[in-house]
Amino acid sequence: MSTRPMPLLGDVSLQYVQRLEHALDAGFSGMRIAGLDGELQQRSSRGSHRVRISGLLIGDSAQDDLGKLQTAAQKGDELTFAADITTALALQKVVIRSFHAEESAGLPNRIHYRIELVESPPLPPPAELGGFGGLGDFGLGDLGIDPGVLGDIASAAGEVAAVVDKAQSAIAAVSAIANLATSGGLNFSGILDPMKRLTDSVGGITGGFQQATRALGGAFSS
Numbered sequence: 001m002s003t004r005p006m007p008l009l010g011d012v013s014l015q016y017v018q019r020l021e022h023a024l025d026a027g028f029s030g031m032r033i034a035g036l037d038g039e040l041q042q043r044s045s046r047g048s049h050r051v052r053i054s055g056l057l058i059g060d061s062a063q064d065d066l067g068k069l070q071t072a073a074q075k076g077d078e079l080t081f082a083a084d085i086t087t088a089l090a091l092q093k094v095v096i097r098s099f100h101a102e103e104s105a106g107l108p109n110r111i112h113y114r115i116e117l118v119e120s121p122p123l124p125p126p127a128e129l130g131g132f133g134g135l136g137d138f139g140l141g142d143l144g145i146d147p148g149v150l151g152d153i154a155s156a157a158g159e160v161a162a163v164v165d166k167a168q169s170a171i172a173a174v175s176a177i178a179n180l181a182t183s184g185g186l187n188f189s190g191i192l193d194p195m196k197r198l199t200d201s202v203g204g205i206t207g208g209f210q211q212a213t214r215a216l217g218g219a220f221s222s
Contacts, residue, residue, distance in 0.1 A: 007053065007083035009094075009117070012068050017055035020085045024049055048119035049089055050097075051081070057111040066101060066111055073099035078120050093120045 007014040025047035030039035057065050072079060073096040081094045094117040101113045 005082070005084070007081070009053075009081050009115075010068065010072060010077075010079040012065050014053065014055055016058055017053060017083075019052075019054045020083060021052040022049065022085050022089075023052070048121070049086070049091060049094075050119070051083070051086065051094070051117040053113075053115045053117065055113060057109075057113060059109055062109040062111050066113070069096070069099060069113065069115070070101070072096055073115075081117060089119075091119055092122065094118060095120045 027046040028041045028043050078093040097118045098116040103111050
């Protein structure tokens, strides 16, 4: 008859475990959609695995094992954990979120305990300094942006700037006609006044738009 491996927390063998529970919040949140029966489930990220253990520390090693568990819970040390219930979870490290122990009179070296373990995953590697604000490996590739598109944006911005240049030239020509009519003593009874006001207004807009498009082209071509 083969014996089942006992749960191991750090270097403490939990020989007399009475109950093991595993719980997990998968990280889904529901969103109601008009015309959809039920809710759309969107997942951000799963929560940590949680394992609840209740059992007994018995025998001559009970006080020593209790001291190790209390010290780990007090310091918040990361521990390894192995048990049948976590076989498929590939837990690397856990911490003791809560710990409770009790001892009854007349039962020496018999301690009942309850422990809640929480998965403590390793932090991701730090982002490296690079282009686009130091996004590094989390940059354009992960965002699904083709870097070749940036050249197209720069080209398009240059074409827009050229069109604006031509529009400004046309506006300047109309303005010159209006000024010539005024300075040359020609009287068109105010026919060109609306056109002059329009060219003055549009000229200010195109000037600002031209600066913006040139700046955009420079940003993506540098």
